[in-house]
Amino acid sequence: MATLEHIADTAPHDCADCPIRHRAVCARCEPGELDKLDSIKYYRSFEAGQTVIWSGDPMDFVASVVSGIATLTQTMEDGRTQMVGLLLPSDFVGRPGRARAAYDVVATTDIVMCCFRRKPFEEMMGRTPHIAQRLLEMTLDELDAAREWMLVLGRKTAREKIASLLAIIGRRDAALHMGRRGGPLVFDLPLTREAMADYLGLTLETVSRQISALKRDGVIVLEGKRRVTVPDMNRLLEEAGDDSDGGLLA
Amino acid sequence: MATLEHIADTAPHDCADCPIRHRAVCARCEPGELDKLDSIKYYRSFEAGQTVIWSGDPMDFVASVVSGIATLTQTMEDGRTQMVGLLLPSDFVGRPGRARAAYDVVATTDIVMCCFRRKPFEEMMGRTPHIAQRLLEMTLDELDAAREWMLVLGRKTAREKIASLLAIIGRRDAALHMGRRGGPLVFDLPLTREAMADYLGLTLETVSRQISALKRDGVIVLEGKRRVTVPDMNRLLEEAGDDSDGGLLA
DNA sequence: TAAAGTCCTTGACCCAGATCAATCGCGGGA
DNA sequence: TCCCGCGATTGATCTGGGTCAAGGACTTTA
Numbered sequence: 001m002a003t004l005e006h007i008a009d010t011a012p013h014d015c016a017d018c019p020i021r022h023r024a025v026c027a028r029c030e031p032g033e034l035d036k037l038d039s040i041k042y043y044r045s046f047e048a049g050q051t052v053i054w055s056g057d058p059m060d061f062v063a064s065v066v067s068g069i070a071t072l073t074q075t076m077e078d079g080r081t082q083m084v085g086l087l088l089p090s091d092f093v094g095r096p097g098r099a100r101a102a103y104d105v106v107a108t109t110d111i112v113m114c115c116f117r118r119k120p121f122e123e124m125m126g127r128t129p130h131i132a133q134r135l136l137e138m139t140l141d142e143l144d145a146a147r148e149w150m151l152v153l154g155r156k157t158a159r160e161k162i163a164s165l166l167a168i169i170g171r172r173d174a175a176l177h178m179g180r181r182g183g184p185l186v187f188d189l190p191l192t193r194e195a196m197a198d199y200l201g202l203t204l205e206t207v208s209r210q211i212s213a214l215k216r217d218g219v220i221v222l223e224g225k226r227r228v229t230v231p232d233m234n235r236l237l238e239e240a241g242d243d244s245d246g247g248l249l250a
Numbered sequence: 251m252a253t254l255e256h257i258a259d260t261a262p263h264d265c266a267d268c269p270i271r272h273r274a275v276c277a278r279c280e281p282g283e284l285d286k287l288d289s290i291k292y293y294r295s296f297e298a299g300q301t302v303i304w305s306g307d308p309m310d311f312v313a314s315v316v317s318g319i320a321t322l323t324q325t326m327e328d329g330r331t332q333m334v335g336l337l338l339p340s341d342f343v344g345r346p347g348r349a350r351a352a353y354d355v356v357a358t359t360d361i362v363m364c365c366f367r368r369k370p371f372e373e374m375m376g377r378t379p380h381i382a383q384r385l386l387e388m389t390l391d392e393l394d395a396a397r398e399w400m401l402v403l404g405r406k407t408a409r410e411k412i413a414s415l416l417a418i419i420g421r422r423d424a425a426l427h428m429g430r431r432g433g434p435l436v437f438d439l440p441l442t443r444e445a446m447a448d449y450l451g452l453t454l455e456t457v458s459r460q461i462s463a464l465k466r467d468g469v470i471v472l473e474g475k476r477r478v479t480v481p482d483m484n485r486l487l488e489e490a491g492d493d494s495d496g497g498l499l500a
Numbered sequence: 501t502a503a504a505g506t507c508c509t510t511g512a513c514c515c516a517g518a519t520c521a522a523t524c525g526c527g528g529g530a
Numbered sequence: 531t532c533c534c535g536c537g538a539t540t541g542a543t544c545t546g547g548g549t550c551a552a553g554g555a556c557t558t559t560a
Contacts, residue, residue: 074401076491082404084397095390102394129379136386140345143389144352146396147334151324153403154332154451158517193538201404206517208539225526225538241326408547443508456547458509475508475555 013043023090024064024114025138028130036128040120045112046070052093052105052113059101061115062094068111069190072103073198083199085142088172092138096122108190153201156241161200162210163239166220170230185230214239263293273340274314274364275388278380286378290370295362296320302343302355302363309351311365312344318361319440322353323448333449335392338422342388346372358440403451406491411450412460413490416470420480435480464489 015021015034026037043066046052052070053059065087072085084103087093093105093113125131152164173187189196193211197204214220219239221229230236237243265271265284276287293316296302302320303309315337322335334353337343343355343363375381402414423437439446443461447454464470469489471479480486487493 072397074397076401076405077493078491080405082401084400097387103397129382132379132382132386136382136389137347139386139389139393143393143396146393146400147322147324147353150334150396150400150403151326151332153400155326155330203518204538205519205540208537209517212539241328243327442506453548454508455510455549459547462509 018066018114020064020066020090020114025092025131025134026064028134029128030130033128033130036124037116037131040117040124042115043112044115045110046107048107048109048111050107052107052111053101055101055104057101058099059094060099060118062092062096062118062121063113063115065089065091065093066112066114069108070111071106071108071195071198073106074103081198082201083195084146086199092135094118096125096135108195158200158202158206158210159213159239160241161202162196162207162214163219163236164242165196165200166214166228166230167233167236167240167242170228170233170236185233187228189226189228268316268364270314270316270340270364275342275381275384276314278384279378280380283378283380286374287366287381290367290374292365293362294365295360296357298357298359298361300357302357302361303351305351305354307351308349309344310349310368312342312346312368312371313363313365315339315341315343316362316364319358320361321356321358321445321448323356324353331448332451333445334396336449342385344368346375346385358445408450408452408456408460409463409489410491411452412446412457412464413469413486414492415446415450416464416478416480417483417486417490417492420478420483420486435483437478439476439478 015026015038018024021027026034029037044063046068055074067089070087070093071083072087073081073083075081085091087105095102096118099118125135152161156164169189170185170187174185191199193204193207196202197207200207211220211222215222218231219235221231223229265276265288268274271277276284279287294313296318305324317339320337320343321333322337323331323333325331335341337355345352346368349368375385402411406414419439420435420437424435441449443454443457446452447457450457461470461472465472468481469485471481473479
């Protein structure tokens with residue numbers, strides 16, 4: 001159990017160059033406010049597979065994901081696990097006012113986080129409405145996402161679950177790259193079959209079978225095991241059981 | 251489709267007497283702030299079974315549940331439905347900045363809501379950190395609840411799901427009445443079998459069977475179809491697959 | 501007192517997805 | 531080059547919970 005984690009030396013240090021500058025908790029901050037945040041921030045990076053925090057552990061910081069992907073998972077005593085959050089760049093980790101982690105946080109890819117010491121962050125939040133406002137907005141968005149996910153977990157079939165997950169990842173990826181529209185969507189799956197299973201409340205075998213089925217039926221095209229092409233997004237959304245006009249909010 | 255809804259005439263009008271005064275969005279407000287809120291508030295009541303708002307409908311208010319119980323549900327085109335929120339007294343309905351309802355809201359019992367016109371409420375939130383702070387806190391709590399629920403939906407068996415629901419309702423009820431501790435827990439189920447099924451991602455038949463099974467095994471005692479007695483809370487928590495020491499937060 | 505709801509229970513059967521198990525294939529290390 | 535190990539795939543079988551169907555227990559209306 002060597003400590004592979006280390007203070008990132010290659011990480012961005014200047015908020016002005018920060019790739020998540022206008023989407024993270026600090027999105028609404030003005031230069032002066034950024035300066036203050038800067039004084040309590042530090043970067044940490046983790047390698048793919050590392051556990052960032054264990055549920056129940058003391059947590060003296062909150063953080064933004066700068067790059068990479070992490071998962072939030074809950075585990076029962078007998079080992080059953082359910083992913084309850086997928087943390088992408090700009091997402092927020094931790095809860096102001098809470099001293100212990102409520103979930104396991106695991107790095108899925110190599111990841112860089114911008115951390116703030118919790119106490120100073122809480123104080124600053126009290127004095128800086130811009131931060132609290134942004135955090136409220138992000139939390140409301142996450143709550144919507146969690147509720148969407150509850151419908152997936154509670155009522156969708158295995159095939160629909162897989163299609164829903166692919167649609168979510170694909171849509172997010174498209175939003176990120178903002179490339180040419182209209183063309184077929186291509187992206188890499190950032191999750192193993194097992195992680196997808198934990199996300200969707202399935203077994204990894206069922207995930208594998210349903211992906212094979214969607215491939216066989218031409219809904220997706222696979223290049224290797226991770227690279228996915230979606231020739232027709234509406235077809236995928238139909239398979240997901242969603243309104244084909246993408247009933248989601250924003 | 252008669253309009254059964256009406257402006258409540260028997261509802262409390264004075265914040266000082268309000269039963270949810272210290273738990274709702276307005277919990278942290280000072281007298282002056284309450285006065286301002288008072289000027290944009292009005293009460294509405296709905297009868298059991300009535301739909302308060304349909305998903306997608308314009309929504310020009312936000313509200314707090316004063317008394318009674320309502321549900322937040324999502325429905326797929328083919329009619330499958332999943333409950334995504336259970337609204338109890340003091341819970342908040344609607345989202346500042348959002349003009350249309352994202353979910354169906356249905357009154358499960360007769361219900362009274364304290365409504366605020368959305369625009370003035372949003373303006374006021376911008377100027378009144380006490381409201382925004384409290385709303386953030388409440389939203390974070392709801393997010394935690396939603397994540398707990400995701401574990402239930404994704405990984406628990408039918409029996410564990412039922413036990414989990416009973417534990418949640420029982421615990422909340424105990425907190426509300428704050429009566430004698432230690433004695434066996436007694437409460438009324440505020441939901442029909444069908445609503446429980448929608449909550450848990452099951453069918454109503456399975457709900458009925460599992461409740462019968464828990465009764466047969468002595469985990470619960472039923473008096474009629476709605477009144478539940480839990481002789482041993484730890485036993486129930488075991489059946490729910492939870493840490494017997496009640497691993498939940500707060 | 502009857503008739504008609506509404507909600508709930510219970511039984512019989514079936515199927516989607518879990519479980520158990522074998523195999524594949526690729527990337528990395530010696 | 532071969533081996534090893536991890537992730538993924540695929541097959542065979544089993545089962546928890548869904549589906550379909552038939553009542554039962556109250557409540558409301560008349």
